[in-house]
Structure formats: C-alpha cells, structure tokens
Amino acid sequence: MKGTVLYGPRDVRFEELADPKIIKPTDALIKISATCVCGSDLWPFRGINKITRPTPMGHEYCGIVQETGSEVKTVKPGQFVIGSFFVSDNTCPHCRAGYQSSCQNRELIPGAQAPFLRVPLADGTLVATPENPSKEMIPSLLTLSDVMGTGWFAAVAADVKPGKTVVVVGDGAVGLLGILSAKQMGAGRIIAMSRHETRQKLAREFGATDIVAGRGDEGVARIKEMTKGIGADSVLEAVGTQESMTQAIRSTRPGGSIGFVGVPHGVELDGQQLFFSHVRLHGGPAPVRRFLPDLIDLVWKGKINPGKVFDLTLPLDQVAEGYRAMDERRAIKTLLMP
Numbered sequence: 001m002k003g004t005v006l007y008g009p010r011d012v013r014f015e016e017l018a019d020p021k022i023i024k025p026t027d028a029l030i031k032i033s034a035t036c037v038c039g040s041d042l043w044p045f046r047g048i049n050k051i052t053r054p055t056p057m058g059h060e061y062c063g064i065v066q067e068t069g070s071e072v073k074t075v076k077p078g079q080f081v082i083g084s085f086f087v088s089d090n091t092c093p094h095c096r097a098g099y100q101s102s103c104q105n106r107e108l109i110p111g112a113q114a115p116f117l118r119v120p121l122a123d124g125t126l127v128a129t130p131e132n133p134s135k136e137m138i139p140s141l142l143t144l145s146d147v148m149g150t151g152w153f154a155a156v157a158a159d160v161k162p163g164k165t166v167v168v169v170g171d172g173a174v175g176l177l178g179i180l181s182a183k184q185m186g187a188g189r190i191i192a193m194s195r196h197e198t199r200q201k202l203a204r205e206f207g208a209t210d211i212v213a214g215r216g217d218e219g220v221a222r223i224k225e226m227t228k229g230i231g232a233d234s235v236l237e238a239v240g241t242q243e244s245m246t247q248a249i250r251s252t253r254p255g256g257s258i259g260f261v262g263v264p265h266g267v268e269l270d271g272q273q274l275f276f277s278h279v280r281l282h283g284g285p286a287p288v289r290r291f292l293p294d295l296i297d298l299v300w301k302g303k304i305n306p307g308k309v310f311d312l313t314l315p316l317d318q319v320a321e322g323y324r325a326m327d328e329r330r331a332i333k334t335l336l337m338p
C-alpha cells in the first residue's frame with residue numbers, strides 16, 4: 001500500500017510502504033474509511049519537533065475491521081470502529097481510573113494516514129459503532145479519535161457546568177470542539193478567543209455566545225470586563241504556547257478551573273503567579289478512550305455534528321496539500337479519503 005511519510009520540514013510524501021499485518025494476537029487490522037491531518041502533525045511538519053528518520057504519519061482514524069488476532073474478543077471483522085490516538089489495554093490501574101492515555105502499556109498509533117492500519121491492543125483501544133454508519137456520519141465519528149475527544153476532555157478538566165461562564169483559548173479544531181463540548185454540557189456563556197472570521201463563524205455555530213479577538217493583556221482585560229471583573233469559571237486552553245497558557249490562567253476566576261490540552265511548546269509557569277491565582281489546572285493528552293462510547297452515542301443520535309470542523313476534503317494521495325493548507329491556515333482541518 002501507499003502511505004504518508006514525513007522526511008523533514010515541509011517534506012511530506014505519499015509513497016510505497018509495507019502492508020500492515022497482524023503481529024500480536026491482540027492486534028486488529030482495519031481498512032481506513034477516513035483519516036485526517038492533526039494540528040499536532042504541524043509541529044514536525046514545520047520542523048519545530050525534529051525528526052531523525054522518515055516517519056509514517058497520522059494518528060486519527062476510523063474504519064472497518066478486516067482481521068483480528070486470536071486473542072481479540074470485543075471487535076470482529078466487518079465492524080466499523082473508532083479508536084484513540086494512544087492505544088491502551090483498558091485494564092491497568094490508569095485505564096481503570098479513566099486515564100487510558102497514560103496506560104501502562106500505551107503506544108502511539110503509527111501511520112494512520114494510509115489505507116490500512118494495524119491497531120495494537122484492539123480490545124482496549126477500539127470501540128465499534130452500533131451498525132455501519134452512513135457516509136455523512138463518518139467525518140463526525142472520525143473526530144472522536146482525537147479532536148472531539150480532546151475538546152471534550154478540556155471541558156471536563158475545566159469543570160464546565162450548566163450555567164457557568166466558559167472561555168476557550170484557541171480556535172483550531174480542538175478549541176472549536178471545546179466550544180461544542182461546553183455547549184453540550186450546558187454552559188451559560190461561552191466566550192471564544194479568535195481573530196479569524198471563518199473560525200469565529202464556526203465557533204458561533206458550535207455555541208459560542210461571545211467572541212474576543214484581542215490577545216495578551218488586551219484579551220485578559222476584555223474577559224475581565226465581560227465578567228464584571230471576576231474572570232471565567234472554566235477556561236479551556238487548546239494552543240500550548242506561553243501566551244495562551246498565561247492568557248488562560250489570567251482569565252480564570254479564583255477557584256475556577258483550567259483544562260489544558262494544547263501540547264506545550266516552551267511553556268514555563270511562574271510559581272508565585274500560579275500560587276496567587278487560586279486556579280485549578282488539569283490537562284494532558286486526552287483520555288479519548290474514556291469518552292468514546294458516550295460520544296459515539298451523541299453522534300449516532302445526531303445530537304452533535306463535530307465533523308463540521310473539516311473544511312477541506314482531499315483524496316488521501318494529496319495528503320501533502322492537506323498539510324500545506326493547514327500550515328498556511330487556509331484550512332481548519334483536512335479530511336483525507338483513501
């Protein structure tokens with residue numbers, strides 16, 4: 001088969017790779033129905049995360065089970081499945097506590113931007129849908145593999161509750177789906193921080209009640225002004241820079257909570273500032289597997305439509321253009337069809 005390989009900064013190739021096959025009895029082999037480019041793929045694409053050798057890319061996936069290893073019990077060939085970007089056994093103490101992305105046996109999904117994928121620990125990683133979905137539903141189901149699950153975790157970690165005021169820092173796919181999550185959890189007011197018109201529009205569609213375009217001191221001042229000088233109850237941080245993290249901490253009221261899911265790059269926290277801010281911080285790689293059954297149910301019943309974050313669809317062999325479009329912010333998120 002042909003798959004996606006990153007060779008170095010801005011050098012994505014779609015080239016011949018070995019066909020994946022079952023290696024361990026706990027593996028499943030799936031035929032990818034749809035995959036996509038992640039914001040986090042842009043770190044190595046831009047050369048900010050260095051890679052040392054040609055690296056197969058992609059960790060967001062859904063598709064049809066082709067074959068399973070002899071020990072796999074919960075999924076079977078022919079079923080449509082979705083799994084997290086980290087594989088997990090779903091049985092160790094961290095998994096049982098709901099932190100499958102810290103599984104004692106976790107592995108990162110390798111090379112999902114391809115027509116076929118081997119998924120290790122299939123029983124603990126994959127969740128099947130009730131039946132095979134319609135074509136229209138597939139993009140929404142695909143988002144559950146990472147960005148929707150991550151936005152949801154940000155909202156859970158930020159303790160979003162009915163009627164509360166929520167600020168979302170970051171208008172990428174995760175931030176936008178954090179807005180959708182906060183709305184679904186009953187937030188009263190959702191303030192999206194965004195300065196891009198197309199993203200502001202989608203933010204409103206997903207449930208944002210207010211938009212703040214300012215950043216830094218100006219952004220914080222605006223949030224304070226909008227909350228009578230108090231700050232937000234819950235803040236979702238979905239960027240991972242010093243500026244966004246500082247923005248999140250300074251926008252939160254004393255006693256409020258921050259869910260941070262942007263992978264930090266060069267973020268350093270000031271102990272004194274944190275101490276006197278009186279905020280709760282919780283974040284990390286989202287335990288997507290914890291939320292998969294409930295989120296599949298919400299998509300299946302048509303209650304949420306997170307697939308709207310895909311504003312560019314390309315055939316898989318044009319994956320390099322998918323990266324470029326996101327890198328140049330011409331697209332929020334690229335859907336790839338094998």
Ligand SMILES: [Zn+2]
Nearest residue numbers: 038040060146
């Ligand atoms: Zn991702």
Ligand SMILES: [Zn+2]
Nearest residue numbers: 092095103104
């Ligand atoms: Zn585990």
